[in-house]
Amino acid sequence: MQWEAVIGLEVHVQLATKSKIFSGAATAFGAEPNTQACPVDLGLPGVLPVLNEEVVRMAVTFGLAIGAEINPYSVFDRKNYFYPDLPKGYQISQFADPIVGRGHLTIQLEGQPPRRVEITRAHLEEDAGKSLHEAFAGKTGIDLNRAGTPLLEVVSEPDLRSAAEAAAYFRQMHSLVRHLKICDGNLAEGSMRCDANVSVRPRGQTELGERTEIKNVNSFRFLELAINYEIERQIHILDAGGRVERDTRLYDAERNETRSMRSKELSNDYRYFPDPDLLPVHLDEAFIESVRRELPELPGEKQARYQSEFGLSDYDAGFLTQDPDLAGYYEAVAASAGDAKLAANWVMGELSAALNRADLTPDACPLPAASLGTLIRRIQDGTISGKIAKGLFEKLWSAGVDGQTPDVDAIIESEGLTQVSDTGEIAAIIDEIVAANPAQVEQFKTGKEKVLGFFVGQVMKATQGKANPQMVNELLREALARQD
Amino acid sequence: MTVETFSSVTDLAARLEAGEFSSEELTRHYLKRAHSFTGLNAFITIDEDRALSEAEAADALRARGEATRVTGIPIAHKDVFCTKGLLTTCGSKMLGNWVAPYDATVVARLGSAGVVTLGKANMDEFAMGSSNENSHFGAVANPWETDRVPGGSSGGSASLVAAGLAPAATGTDTGGSIRQPAAFCGLTGMKPTYGRVSRYGMVAFASSLDQGGLFAHTAADIALLLPYMAGFDPKDSTSSPTTDDWLDACRREPLAPAEGLTIGLPKEYFDGLGVPAAAVDAARRALESAGFRFREVSLPHTAAAIPAYYIIAGAEASTNLSRYDGVRFGHRCGNPESLDDLYERSRSEGFGTEVKRRILTGTYALSVGYFDAYYLKAQKIRRLIQEDFLAAFADVDLLLTPTTPNVAFEHGAHADDPVTMYQQDIFTVPASLSGLPAVSVPCGFHEGLPLGMQLIGPHFAEQNVLRTAEAYQRLTGWHLEHPEGF
Numbered sequence: 016m017q018w019e020a021v022i023g024l025e026v027h028v029q030l031a032t033k034s035k036i037f038s039g040a041a042t043a044f045g046a047e048p049n050t051q052a053c054p055v056d057l058g059l060p061g062v063l064p065v066l067n068e069e070v071v072r073m074a075v076t077f078g079l080a081i082g083a084e085i086n087p088y089s090v091f092d093r094k095n096y097f098y099p100d101l102p103k104g105y106q107i108s109q110f111a112d113p114i115v116g117r118g119h120l121t122i123q124l125e126g127q128p129p130r131r132v133e134i135t136r137a138h139l140e141e142d143a144g145k146s147l148h149e150a151f152a153g154k155t156g157i158d159l160n161r162a163g164t165p166l167l168e169v170v171s172e173p174d175l176r177s178a179a180e181a182a183a184y185f186r187q188m189h190s191l192v193r194h195l196k197i198c199d200g201n202l203a204e205g206s207m208r209c210d211a212n213v214s215v216r217p218r219g220q221t222e223l224g225e226r227t228e229i230k231n232v233n234s235f236r237f238l239e240l241a242i243n244y245e246i247e248r249q250i251h252i253l254d255a256g257g258r259v260e261r262d263t264r265l266y267d268a269e270r271n272e273t274r275s276m277r278s279k280e281l282s283n284d285y286r287y288f289p290d291p292d293l294l295p296v297h298l299d300e301a302f303i304e305s306v307r308r309e310l311p312e313l314p315g316e317k318q319a320r321y322q323s324e325f326g327l328s329d330y331d332a333g334f335l336t337q338d339p340d341l342a343g344y345y346e347a348v349a350a351s352a353g354d355a356k357l358a359a360n361w362v363m364g365e366l367s368a369a370l371n372r373a374d375l376t377p378d379a380c381p382l383p384a385a386s387l388g389t390l391i392r393r394i395q396d397g398t399i400s401g402k403i404a405k406g407l408f409e410k411l412w413s414a415g416v417d418g419q420t421p422d423v424d425a426i427i428e429s430e431g432l433t434q435v436s437d438t439g440e441i442a443a444i445i446d447e448i449v450a451a452n453p454a455q456v457e458q459f460k461t462g463k464e465k466v467l468g469f470f471v472g473q474v475m476k477a478t479q480g481k482a483n484p485q486m487v488n489e490l491l492r493e494a495l496a497r498q499d
Numbered sequence: 500m501t502v503e504t505f506s507s508v509t510d511l512a513a514r515l516e517a518g519e520f521s522s523e524e525l526t527r528h529y530l531k532r533a534h535s536f537t538g539l540n541a542f543i544t545i546d547e548d549r550a551l552s553e554a555e556a557a558d559a560l561r562a563r564g565e566a567t568r569v570t571g572i573p574i575a576h577k578d579v580f581c582t583k584g585l586l587t588t589c590g591s592k593m594l595g596n597w598v599a600p601y602d603a604t605v606v607a608r609l610g611s612a613g614v615v616t617l618g619k620a621n622m623d624e625f626a627m628g629s630s631n632e633n634s635h636f637g638a639v640a641n642p643w644e645t646d647r648v649p650g651g652s653s654g655g656s657a658s659l660v661a662a663g664l665a666p667a668a669t670g671t672d673t674g675g676s677i678r679q680p681a682a683f684c685g686l687t688g689m690k691p692t693y694g695r696v697s698r699y700g701m702v703a704f705a706s707s708l709d710q711g712g713l714f715a716h717t718a719a720d721i722a723l724l725l726p727y728m729a730g731f732d733p734k735d736s737t738s739s740p741t742t743d744d745w746l747d748a749c750r751r752e753p754l755a756p757a758e759g760l761t762i763g764l765p766k767e768y769f770d771g772l773g774v775p776a777a778a779v780d781a782a783r784r785a786l787e788s789a790g791f792r793f794r795e796v797s798l799p800h801t802a803a804a805i806p807a808y809y810i811i812a813g814a815e816a817s818t819n820l821s822r823y824d825g826v827r828f829g830h831r832c833g834n835p836e837s838l839d840d841l842y843e844r845s846r847s848e849g850f851g852t853e854v855k856r857r858i859l860t861g862t863y864a865l866s867v868g869y870f871d872a873y874y875l876k877a878q879k880i881r882r883l884i885q886e887d888f889l890a891a892f893a894d895v896d897l898l899l900t901p902t903t904p905n906v907a908f909e910h911g912a913h914a915d916d917p918v919t920m921y922q923q924d925i926f927t928v929p930a931s932l933s934g935l936p937a938v939s940v941p942c943g944f945h946e947g948l949p950l951g952m953q954l955i956g957p958h959f960a961e962q963n964v965l966r967t968a969e970a971y972q973r974l975t976g977w978h979l980e981h982p983e984g985f
């Protein structure tokens with residue numbers, strides 16, 4: 016049987032507000048447990064929630080960016096369940112009337128056409144605290160610093176057909192919320208978390224198979240691995256004539272498998288009803304328009320602009336616009352270098368590799384964009400060779416790591432990295448090398464073109480890589496032609 | 500210093516201002532009385548040190564010329580209001596040891612106006628009850644006849660003001676919890692418009708209905724205190740931004756009586772009315788003689804109010820009380836064996852019978868499969884009841900009704916019959932469901948026990964409600980009758 020996977024994602028985006036969704040307590044990550052929780056977050060008797068206006072603005076920003084309907088009337092509901100890190104015994108969420116209605120996000124896998132993924136809705140809710148099971152022997156600690164952190168839960172339609180598509184969607188969402196500056200996008204700190212609903216069905220069937228839900232994945236790679244595992248697991252069950260049980264599962268990255276959580280959770284009746292402590296949110300056109308006017312350039316728009324303005328390929332433009340900080344860095348390099356394509360090659364090549372090696376995000380790049388721009392300009396004007404440039408890049412990077420802002424031209428000067436383009440000087444060196452390697456000269460004369468590479472290498476070695484490679488090629492051919 | 504046992508706030512305020520005595524002296528007077536009549540069980544906590552230091556601060560405020568009209572007046576707060584550093588029990592074992600780390604907005608506002616807190620008044624557990632027999636700290640006696648209930652849930656507040664242990668007290672009213680005890684104890688008690696008084700720091704029972712208010716001897720006293728506790732609060736999204744010149748003027752001048760208003764008599768409240776009929780009718784005639792006009796109106800959905808109320812209030816209560824789980828504060832069972840055990844035993848031990856009953860009915864009403872038939876239907880009824888009132892107020896300025904079907908009953912009379920107990924609220928619940936301001940005013944006696952009548956106004960029409968009560972209290976002397984032995 017040919018099977019087809021059907022996947023829908025629920026992405027929880029932590030909104031980057033200074034204070035919580037319903038209280039004035041700070042949202043900063045990593046503080047001492049229970050130091051960023053005020054009486055409202057603790058759910059003390061008598062406290063009341065008051066909606067943070069900035070949260071509404073961010074939700075509307077997101078809604079407009081995915082082309083969604085913004086609901087002029089939305090309602091906060093109570094979702095009732097007991098859990099130690101849920102202080103009030105209910106989570107304030109939006110159920111029947113979410114703030115953001117239907118929208119869409121476009122994803123693209125390498126070498127495939129763009130695909131539009133429908134988004135069902137996005138609603139606001141408060142995050143719960145954290146249960147710390149490891150820190151206390153035989154007991155569980157509760158840290159309520161995170162309680163009340165604003166979340167935007169974005170629910171997609173079951174439009175995704177592979178783990179790779181799901182990961183691309185999650186990445187695209189990550190890119191979007193960072194461009195919109197509504198989320199810091201820090202996956203390791205849980206700023207974006209994802210639940211995946213996965214089912215499989217015989218290819219060609221329209222009816223959906225029974226689904227399972229993988230909870231709380233906060234890495235692109237783990238999402239892809241978890242879904243692939245789950246698809247395989249379900250296919251295995253179905254191929255053996257079995258039946259997939261509706262289930263909530265957790266992904267174990269160490270073993271690369273998904274495991275069933277307590278099935279008890281499935282029978283929860285959350286008893287949703289409108290929270291009488293909060294008024295419905297009424298949004299007027301003027302407010303929505305004011306948010307629309309402030310929308311920044313979206314990743315898709317930026318990608319299109321890079322193609323038209325800089326002449327970059329679809330893929331390169333997509334790569335560079337994935338991360339708004341990388342895009343900003345690239346634009347600065349391109350402006351300084353005066354060659355947008357060469358700048359793209361360097362940012363996507365050497366720079367990205369260096370960032371990866373150092374495990375740094377583009378906003379923490381130690382090398383100033385202007386320095387990389389100057390380096391590229393010096394390649395362009397023939398001052399240094401490409402090979403020398405790579406070494407120079409490493410030097411500049413190290414200097415940046417040490418907190419210095421190096422003067423690129425001064426280093427080229429002081430370390431004598433300038434390319435040798437003096438015909439006489441190169442010709443003299445070539446003559447010496449040709450004279451010293453008669454055997455290779457003979458081989459060349461019998462038609463072994465490859466030997467040319469040997470001579471180029473020798474010349475470069477003698478000039479410590481500084482000889483202009485094009486010139487070396489031309490002069491070598493002339494010199495070898497003279498050897499009769 | 501001589502202080503009349505049942506002094507009004509208005510009188511005390513004038514004498515404080517005239518320098519006849521200090522707030523400290525007045526506070527000592529009431530503290531002494533509170534300690535002398537502990538048999539009523541009206542207070543859960545009396546904090547002498549706090550009261551005296553607040554009184555000193557009030558006297559200092561006056562000495563600096565910064566006194567308000569209520570500076571130095573000692574009152575009691577219902578134990579549903581959070582008081583920083585002081586026990587806030589809500590009448591429950593669940594919060595029997597809970598010291599609030601913050602002041603409710605009502606407490607903070609009255610405090611900053613110089614009002615002194617004598618202590619915390621007894622109440623039905625989590626404000627659920629109509630007799631004050633549901634308190635973990637024991638039943639409260641009605642000063643008129645101590646084997647009778649004072650009404651509930653603000654029974655402690657009503658009892659202590661009626662006995663002259665304080666000239667006024669705060670209360671909360673969800674379905675009649677101020678008006679019914681005011682009627683039973685011969686007091687003037689007001690539930691303002693929903694949203695008029697901040698709910699921040701008022702431990703929630705039913706959020707869409709709870710409203711803070713006052714007990715005093717006269718409408719004028721309530722008008723004197725109300726501006727110092729009412730008003731928009733940025734910490735309560737449901738508090739109203741409505742500002743009111745009239746309310747503001749109450750800080751400076753005495754309440755003027757209303758004149759010539761048209762008052763509606765909803766026939767559904769009078770059909771088959773027994774005990775209070777004669778007294779309310781006499782009140783009508785008194786007001787009529789003063790130029791008020793009366794006409795019959797109809798509020799056709801009145802009969803559905805009680806079931807709708809108990810569904811909505813129970814539903815909201817069931818989730819408001821979920822936070823009492825033994826994890827962070829309040830009662831926690833000994834040696835829990837598991838998380839579920841912690842929840843089950845902490846809540847089983849910490850809550851009383853009536854609270855459990857309402858959590859269970861409320862949970863049921865919100866459950867999948869029952870939500871539409873109960874909660875949603877109750878909300879529709881609520882809307883119809885609101886529309887009844889809006890239609891009536893198109894023709895009349897106010898409504899006059901009895902406050903309760905009868906006088907205070909004996910302790911234990913309805914102990915095994917919650918439904919009869921719930922019927923106590925039949926005349927007070929409709930105004931609660933509609934968020935309307937209402938006051939209960941003493942209007943006579945039956946077999947030596949006080950009777951109350953209720954004036955209900957449109958939203959934010961506290962002015963007409965209180966000024967009509969003031970007009971009535973200038974015509975009659977029922978509010979000047981007091982129990983003997985205090």
